[in-house]
Amino acid sequence: MANSEPLTSVLFVVPGDPEQKTGGYRYVQRVVAGLRDNGVDAFVSGLCGSFPVPDRMAEASMNRLLAALADDSVVVLDGLAMGGLPDVIANHASRLRVVSLVHHALADETGLTQELQDWLFRVERRALSKVAGVITTSAHTAHRLKDYSVPATAIRVVEPGADTIAGIGAETQPSRAQGPTIHLLCVAHLSPRKAQHHLVEALSDLRDCSWHCTLAGSLDRDEHYAHELGGIIANLGLEHRISLLGELDDLELAGAYRNADVFVLPSVYEGYGMVIDEAIAAGLPVITTDGGALSTTGLRPGVRQYQAGDVAGLRACLEDWLTNPGALGEAATQVQQAARSLRSWQSTAIDFQRALEDLLPPPDPTTFDSDWLALREPADHLARNKRLLSEVLVWAEQDYCHPGVLSGHHAPPLLVVDLGTGTGSNARYLVPAMTVPQRWVLLDQDEHLLALAGERLQHLDVPLETHACHLNAKRLAGQIPDG
The missing domain is CATH 3.40.50.2000 (Glycogen Phosphorylase B;)
Incomplete structure (x- = not known):
C-alpha cells in the first residue's frame, strides 16, 4: 500500500x-x-x-x-x-x-x-x-x-x-572530429570489469590511424590492475598516445568531454552505465558493449555496441569511425537527437x-479518541470474562508466593506489561482485583493517551512506567522488559 x-x-x-x-x-x-x-x-x-x-x-x-x-x-x-x-x-x-x-x-x-x-x-x-x-x-x-x-x-x-556538462552538449558542438587526430575518451575507474585493457589491446592494432586516447578514472580502487594496465601500455609503446589521468574533478572532467570526439566504454558489465548518458549529453558518439544493463541502456542513436569481451568487435567499431569521417559525423548527428530525450536529474x-x-509503509497511524475510550470503558469492564479473571488472580498469587522463595521473604512485585494501554483501562480493572504487590509497564504508540494514563492511574498507588513505542510483529519482543 x-x-x-x-x-x-x-x-x-x-x-x-x-x-x-x-x-x-x-x-x-x-x-x-x-x-x-x-x-x-x-x-x-x-x-x-x-x-x-x-x-x-x-x-x-x-x-x-x-x-x-x-x-x-x-x-x-x-x-x-x-x-x-x-x-x-x-x-x-x-x-x-x-x-x-x-x-x-x-x-x-x-x-x-x-x-x-x-x-x-x-x-x-x-x-x-x-x-x-x-x-x-x-x-x-x-x-x-x-x-x-x-x-x-x-x-x-x-x-x-544526465545534465549537460559545464555548458557543453550536442547542440553546442555540431562539428566535432574536424582535426586530423580523433580524441577518444574513456571515463571509468580502472578495474577488470571496466576492461580498459581491452581498449588498449584494440588500439594497439590501429597504430596507423590518427588517434589519442584518454583514460580518466581512479587509479586507486584497484591499484594492482592500474599498475598492470600501465605496464601493458608501456610494453606496447603507447605511452604517448594513451594518457592515464586518474580521477578528475568536475572542471577537469568537463574539459575532457569538451576535448573528446568519441567516448568508449569497454566495460564487460554495468548495472546501468551512467557515463553513456553523460557522454551523449556532452555530444559524443559512443562505442560500448552489451554487458549487463548496457544491452538495453546502450540502445541509443549514435551508440555503437559490440559483444562484451570481444576485442575484435571493439577494434572493428573503432576502425570504422577512425577511418570513416562520414560515419562518425552521422553518429554525431544522431547523438544530438538522443541528447534531447535524456531525463534530468530533477x-x-x-x-x-x-x-x-x-x-515504505507509513508508521502505524492507529489512534483513539480519549473521550471515546472513556465512554466505552464501563461496557468493556462488564464484558470481561469472569472465569479468566479468577484464573489470573490465582496465577498471580502463586507467582508472587512461589515455593522457591525463602520463608519470611516475598518475591519482587509482579511485573505486568500492558500492550496498547490507551488511557489505562486494563490497569484500572486489574490492579484493585490483584491483591499482590504489582509494578506496571504501559506501552502505547500514542503519547497523549499515555500521559492521560499516567495521570488517571495515580490513585492506584502502584509503580508505573510508560513507554511510547510502535507495537508490531517485528518489534514486540524487543519492547517487553525482561522478567
Missing part, C-alpha cells in the same frame, strides 16, 4: 567517502541534491572499513550509525555497504524504515573466485530480505534480483539523469521520492 504521508527526511548510507566520483556515488549525490530542492531533508553518511567484504571496522561503523537513528527514520542503504552485513541490518530493520539502493548485484563483479561469488550471493540475498524494499537503477538489475528472492512488488526502478529525484513513499 502506498504511503499517504510525504517524505520529509532521508539518510543515504554509502561506504567510504561520499564525495567519490564513481557512477554510483554521483547517483546518490545528485538524488540527494534533487530531494533537497524538493524540500526533503536529505543527507549522506559514509562508513569506515572495507566493503563489500566487510571487516570488523565496517561492521562496527554500520551498527553504530544505525543504532544512533531514531525509530522510524528513513534510511537508504547502498548495496555495496549493506550487502555483506545481513545480521547488522536485521538488528535494526524492525525499528527503522530501510530501503536498499542496488546498482548491481555484488556477486556479478568481475574477477571474483567462485567461493567469494557464492558467499556474496548468499549474504546479499539475506540482507535484501531484511529491508522494506529495493530501488535499482535499471530494469536489468531489477530482473536480476528475482534470483535473490526479492518480490517484484518490493522493487522500483529509478534510472539516472526527474530522477522526483521518481526516487515517489519510489520511497511507495515502498
Whole structure:
C-alpha cells in the first residue's frame, strides 16, 4: 500500500567517502541534491572499513550509525555497504524504515573466485530480505534480483539523469572530429570489469590511424590492475598516445568531454552505465558493449555496441569511425537527437521520492479518541470474562508466593506489561482485583493517551512506567522488559 504521508527526511548510507566520483556515488549525490530542492531533508553518511567484504571496522561503523537513528527514520542503504552485513541490518530493520539502493548485484563483479561469488550471493540475498524494499537503477538489475528472492512488488526502478556538462552538449558542438587526430575518451575507474585493457589491446592494432586516447578514472580502487594496465601500455609503446589521468574533478572532467570526439566504454558489465548518458549529453558518439544493463541502456542513436569481451568487435567499431569521417559525423548527428530525450536529474529525484513513499509503509497511524475510550470503558469492564479473571488472580498469587522463595521473604512485585494501554483501562480493572504487590509497564504508540494514563492511574498507588513505542510483529519482543 502506498504511503499517504510525504517524505520529509532521508539518510543515504554509502561506504567510504561520499564525495567519490564513481557512477554510483554521483547517483546518490545528485538524488540527494534533487530531494533537497524538493524540500526533503536529505543527507549522506559514509562508513569506515572495507566493503563489500566487510571487516570488523565496517561492521562496527554500520551498527553504530544505525543504532544512533531514531525509530522510524528513513534510511537508504547502498548495496555495496549493506550487502555483506545481513545480521547488522536485521538488528535494526524492525525499528527503522530501510530501503536498499542496488546498482548491481555484488556477486556479478568481475574477477571474483567462485567461493567469494557464492558467499556474496548468499549474504546479499539475506540482507535484501531484511529491508522494506529495493530501488535499482535499471530494469536489468531489477530482473536480476528475482534470483535473490526479492518480490517484484518490493522493487522500483529509478534510472539516472544526465545534465549537460559545464555548458557543453550536442547542440553546442555540431562539428566535432574536424582535426586530423580523433580524441577518444574513456571515463571509468580502472578495474577488470571496466576492461580498459581491452581498449588498449584494440588500439594497439590501429597504430596507423590518427588517434589519442584518454583514460580518466581512479587509479586507486584497484591499484594492482592500474599498475598492470600501465605496464601493458608501456610494453606496447603507447605511452604517448594513451594518457592515464586518474580521477578528475568536475572542471577537469568537463574539459575532457569538451576535448573528446568519441567516448568508449569497454566495460564487460554495468548495472546501468551512467557515463553513456553523460557522454551523449556532452555530444559524443559512443562505442560500448552489451554487458549487463548496457544491452538495453546502450540502445541509443549514435551508440555503437559490440559483444562484451570481444576485442575484435571493439577494434572493428573503432576502425570504422577512425577511418570513416562520414560515419562518425552521422553518429554525431544522431547523438544530438538522443541528447534531447535524456531525463534530468530533477526527474530522477522526483521518481526516487515517489519510489520511497511507495515502498515504505507509513508508521502505524492507529489512534483513539480519549473521550471515546472513556465512554466505552464501563461496557468493556462488564464484558470481561469472569472465569479468566479468577484464573489470573490465582496465577498471580502463586507467582508472587512461589515455593522457591525463602520463608519470611516475598518475591519482587509482579511485573505486568500492558500492550496498547490507551488511557489505562486494563490497569484500572486489574490492579484493585490483584491483591499482590504489582509494578506496571504501559506501552502505547500514542503519547497523549499515555500521559492521560499516567495521570488517571495515580490513585492506584502502584509503580508505573510508560513507554511510547510502535507495537508490531517485528518489534514486540524487543519492547517487553525482561522478567
